[in-house]
Amino acid sequence: MARDRETGNLHPANVDGDTDAEKEIARLTGVIHDLWQILDQQGEMICRFRPDTTLTYVNQAYAAYYGKRPEEMVGMRFITMAPPARRTQVMAYLRTFTPEKPINTFELRTVKAGGSVRWTWWREYAHFAADGSIDHFHSIGRDVTEMRLMELALADARFRLRRKESRPPDPSDVPLSRRERQIADLIVVGHTNKQIAGELGLQVSSVKVYITSLFRKLEVRNRTQAATRLLEQDPADS
Structure with missing residues (x-):
């Protein structure tokens, strides 16, 4: 002054x-x-979050994918949107980032409300504080459902061709119906028959029929073997 x-x-x-x-x-x-x-106008989903999964920023594409507005999601922990059986896996995954390996990619299969299945591909970056602890992450994702559905259609075509040629089927090409795929996704995340029925709006008896068909196609005898076989076919879920 x-x-x-x-x-x-x-x-x-x-x-x-x-x-x-x-x-x-x-x-x-x-x-x-x-x-x-510019970030809000991107077609890719972009978010930033703390190590406890609290979202500090999401763009329009990210929020729209979950049927929400950006302001609704900022401040929430995205771990709460994951099935309870997978939350421990998610937190363990976030702890694998180190200053020497700050970037990772993965593909996520999600069963959305109504039973539809979506696949998303993500690249995540960890940012570290001076003491070496993780300060925050930022993540970029895109919906790859159409590509995955094309791959499943290709597997189905290969299976039918082998059947036509009377060749033994390759387990990785086993075709599942839409409903069987939905149930398979829920088996992988640990849902019981009753939970599956509630999620998909089916009778428990119907779920048992679908699971019997699923076991036959996968050539397995129980849910543990089925989950293992499905994860072997789709390692991105592990």
């Missing part, structure tokens, strides 16, 4: 300097705003 020699009043010193600083702040604020808009 400086004092006016004639009036004795105090006024800010170096007015030109302060004006330049205000202009720079306004410019940088505008740049940051533009960058957030």
Whole structure:
């Protein structure tokens, strides 16, 4: 501050300097705003979260995938959206990041409300504090369901061709109906017959019929063997 020699009043010193600083702040604020808009306009899903999975930023594509608005998701822990049987696996996975290996990729298969199955591919980056602890993650994902469905259709075509040629089927090409695939996904995450019935709106007796068919196609005798076979076919879920 400086004092006016004639009036004795105090006024800010170096007015030109302060004006330049205000202009720079306004410019940088505008740049940051533009960058957030660019992120929101991306087709890929983008989020940032703390090690406890609390979301601190999500773009429009990420929120839309979960049927929510960005402001609804910021502050929530995304671990709460995972099936209870998989939450321990998710937290263990996040602990595998190190300063030497700060980037990882994986593919996630999700059974959404109504029984539809979606696949998403993710690349995640861990950012570390000075003491070596994880400060936060940022993650970029995209929906690869169409590609996965094409792969399943190809496997189905190969299976039918082998059947036509009377050749023994390759276990990795076993075709499952849409309902059998839904039930298989729920078996992998540890759902009981009653839980599967509730999730898909079926009778427990119907679920048992589907599971019998599923076991026959997978050439297994129980749920543990079925889950193991399915994870062998789809290692991204492990």
